[in-house]
Amino acid sequence: MEVFTNLAMGFAVALTPYTLMLAVVGCFIGTIIGALPGLGPSNGVAILIPITFSMGLDATSSLVLMTAVYYGAMYGGRISSILLNIPGDEPALMTTLDGYPMAKAGRAGDALVLSGFASFYGAMFATLGLMFLAPMLARVAYVFGPAEYFALYLLAFTTLGGMASNNQAKSALAACLGIGIAMIGVDNSSGLPRLTGGNLHLYDGVDFLVAIVGLFAVAEVFFFIESHGKNSSMGVKLDKVRIPWKDIYDTRWTMFRSSIVGFIAGILPGAGASLGSFMSYMSEKSIAGKDGGFGTGVPKGVAAPEAGNNAAAGGALIPMLTLGVPGSGTTAVLLALLMTLNITPGPTLFTERPELVWGLIASLLIANIVLLLMNVPMVKIFVKILMVPPWILLPGVTMISFVGIYSLSGSYFDLLLMIAFGALGYVLRKLDIPTVPVILGILLGGHMEDALRRAMVISDGDFMYLLSSPITIGLWIAAIAGFIAPMFLRKFLKKPQRVTD
Amino acid sequence: MASDRIFGLVMAIVALAYIASATQIQTSFLSDPVGPKTFPIIVGVVCAISAIFMVLKPDPEPDWPTLRTFGAIIIAVLVLIAYAYALKPLGFLLPTTVAAGVLSFQISPKTKTAILSGLGLSIGLFLIFKYALDLGLVPFPKSWMG
Numbered sequence: 001m002e003v004f005t006n007l008a009m010g011f012a013v014a015l016t017p018y019t020l021m022l023a024v025v026g027c028f029i030g031t032i033i034g035a036l037p038g039l040g041p042s043n044g045v046a047i048l049i050p051i052t053f054s055m056g057l058d059a060t061s062s063l064v065l066m067t068a069v070y071y072g073a074m075y076g077g078r079i080s081s082i083l084l085n086i087p088g089d090e091p092a093l094m095t096t097l098d099g100y101p102m103a104k105a106g107r108a109g110d111a112l113v114l115s116g117f118a119s120f121y122g123a124m125f126a127t128l129g130l131m132f133l134a135p136m137l138a139r140v141a142y143v144f145g146p147a148e149y150f151a152l153y154l155l156a157f158t159t160l161g162g163m164a165s166n167n168q169a170k171s172a173l174a175a176c177l178g179i180g181i182a183m184i185g186v187d188n189s190s191g192l193p194r195l196t197g198g199n200l201h202l203y204d205g206v207d208f209l210v211a212i213v214g215l216f217a218v219a220e221v222f223f224f225i226e227s228h229g230k231n232s233s234m235g236v237k238l239d240k241v242r243i244p245w246k247d248i249y250d251t252r253w254t255m256f257r258s259s260i261v262g263f264i265a266g267i268l269p270g271a272g273a274s275l276g277s278f279m280s281y282m283s284e285k286s287i288a289g290k291d292g293g294f295g296t297g298v299p300k301g302v303a304a305p306e307a308g309n310n311a312a313a314g315g316a317l318i319p320m321l322t323l324g325v326p327g328s329g330t331t332a333v334l335l336a337l338l339m340t341l342n343i344t345p346g347p348t349l350f351t352e353r354p355e356l357v358w359g360l361i362a363s364l365l366i367a368n369i370v371l372l373l374m375n376v377p378m379v380k381i382f383v384k385i386l387m388v389p390p391w392i393l394l395p396g397v398t399m400i401s402f403v404g405i406y407s408l409s410g411s412y413f414d415l416l417l418m419i420a421f422g423a424l425g426y427v428l429r430k431l432d433i434p435t436v437p438v439i440l441g442i443l444l445g446g447h448m449e450d451a452l453r454r455a456m457v458i459s460d461g462d463f464m465y466l467l468s469s470p471i472t473i474g475l476w477i478a479a480i481a482g483f484i485a486p487m488f489l490r491k492f493l494k495k496p497q498r499v500t501d
Numbered sequence: 502m503a504s505d506r507i508f509g510l511v512m513a514i515v516a517l518a519y520i521a522s523a524t525q526i527q528t529s530f531l532s533d534p535v536g537p538k539t540f541p542i543i544v545g546v547v548c549a550i551s552a553i554f555m556v557l558k559p560d561p562e563p564d565w566p567t568l569r570t571f572g573a574i575i576i577a578v579l580v581l582i583a584y585a586y587a588l589k590p591l592g593f594l595l596p597t598t599v600a601a602g603v604l605s606f607q608i609s610p611k612t613k614t615a616i617l618s619g620l621g622l623s624i625g626l627f628l629i630f631k632y633a634l635d636l637g638l639v640p641f642p643k644s645w646m647g
Contacts, residue, residue: 055636166560169554172547183523183541189537190537192537221577221608391608391614399601402585407636431563453540
């Protein structure tokens with residue numbers, strides 16, 4: 001099997017002491033990031049990118065470090081959900097529904113271990129799925145020309161808007177805002193500046209890292225100022241931690257089903273981990289029926305969203321790596337990392353940089369085991385870290401963001417731009433306008449325009465070329481359906497608040 | 502209701518201004534069939550349409566914070582802007598202490614903890630960035646260092 005030779009090569013990369021160390025460090029930092037309310041996978045990874053970049057790590061190392069942080073954050077989110085009833089990050093929202101009641105009933109330790117194991121199950125499932133599915137998808141992606149890519153980008157924007165928001169107009173607006181910002185700067189093909197308003201600082205365009213850190217990290221500070229850190233209520237005490245074998249055994253099918261649901265939700269463009277945990281919780285709830293006791297602290301209600309969330313996190317890596325189209329906010333941030341490292345994701349990545357792809361996959365497998373070990377016996381350490389009060393944490397996050405961006409460019413203009421994005425992010429989130437499409441627009445806007453222009457060069461200006469192949473037609477239909485369908489489905493699928501991952 | 506309408510109106514105007522400036526983009530003689538103008542104009546048009554939708558069909562009003570909290574957020578923004586300008590000429594430690602302290606105070610209004618977290622964060626982060634991560638940071642204004 002080709003997969004296994006590739007995997008062997010991957011392990012050769014991942015098992016070097018340095019890479020292994022990075023994976024362990026990443027897991028540790030990631031779990032902390034996930035556990036701390038106010039820091040989630042997307043803003044946590046966002047503030048770390050400029051810093052890793054200034055540290056001068058090579059592509060494989062930084063990618064291993066950051067994806068370990070990403071996986072770790074998905075694990076860590078559950079800790080504060082269960083103990084404090086505050087989701088440590090957005091995908092962990094569903095875990096509060098049963099995790100906190102279970103902790104209040106004196107089973108905090110059991111809930112943490114069970115959810116840790118469910119996270120491991122889901123993440124392992126998704127990583128194995130990634131291993132087998134990604135090379136296949138990469139092969140399909142080879143036949144993609146500019147017209148297909150244009151339709152694919154469109155699909156990413158419309159489905160992201162359709163599923164991640166409560167109002168189509170608002171998500172379309174957000175996407176346009178992002179794409180519009182991406183247009184600023186020197187035009188690639190003509191070499192002339194566009195839409196800069198004569199400002200010399202804007203000739204290079206708006207750096208997507210500046211926008212990401214501003215929208216995700218700086219905006220969070222304003223939210224904490226608004227709430228005066230009141231969210232940091234004291235939670236449930238954690239006493240003895242032991243392994244609830246019976247619960248793990250009882251929830252085996254729940255974990256399996258939730259992993260599948262989450263994995264599929266992760267692969268779909270625009271869905272992401274929040275939707276993965278939501279869908280798996282809801283489907284398990286309906287399978288269990290009224291007697292299942294969901295919402296009162298049942299083990300299945302803890303296992304389902306965590307398995308779904310982590311499976312979705314792994315699944316979301318597939319479209320990001322094979323097509324360069326991220327499935328969620330955090331993978332958009334990881335795409336930003338790849339672009340900063342000058343790696344073009346897409347099918348060629350698998351043939352040209354196999355050591356990178358397979359090293360990453362092997363590292364993910366290792367990271368998963370490390371995370372299980374960290375999150376079960378060592379969970380008490382993370383519980384201690386949770387006690388960091390927001391009036392230290394949030395200023396700290398802001399200062400790290402500033403230093404990170406400053407060390408990238410050394411210009412005060414980027415810092416001002418970051419503050420502006422922070423303020424914009426605050427207003428947008430207040431108005432329930434999703435910020436992820438803005439990021440995606442800034443990241444992909446340029447590519448989308450390039451795809452359109454190359455398609456038009458090929459067809460000599462005939463717009464029908466955009467619909468010339470079966471793949472493009474399929475993608476366009478999916479894009480339109482993805483945008484329209486949620487308008488009708490919204491009545492039936494009532495979403496929990498604050499799902500914007 | 503009103504917030505969505507106002508924001509939609511602002512965005513519609515921004516979109517129109519964007520389209521207007523997109524029509525002014527210089528085109529080179531060696532252009533492709535689409536050129537540098539078309540795509541920004543399409544984006545501007547879609548943006549304007551969505552913005553008008555927001556004006557016509559607004560969502561319920563969000564919970565805006567009180568005027569005082571707004572003041573705190575605006576102070577935070579101003580402090581961060583000052584911090585952005587001060588970081589280069591004044592070095593890392595001084596501006597960071599002040600900015601982190603003020604932010605801490607805005608989140609939890611206790612003077613002592615705010616001063617302590619400002620000092621602690623600036624010194625702690627400086628040590629981490631400088632020695633653990635090896636980033637080139639200047640601790641004090643250049644003129645102090647001689």
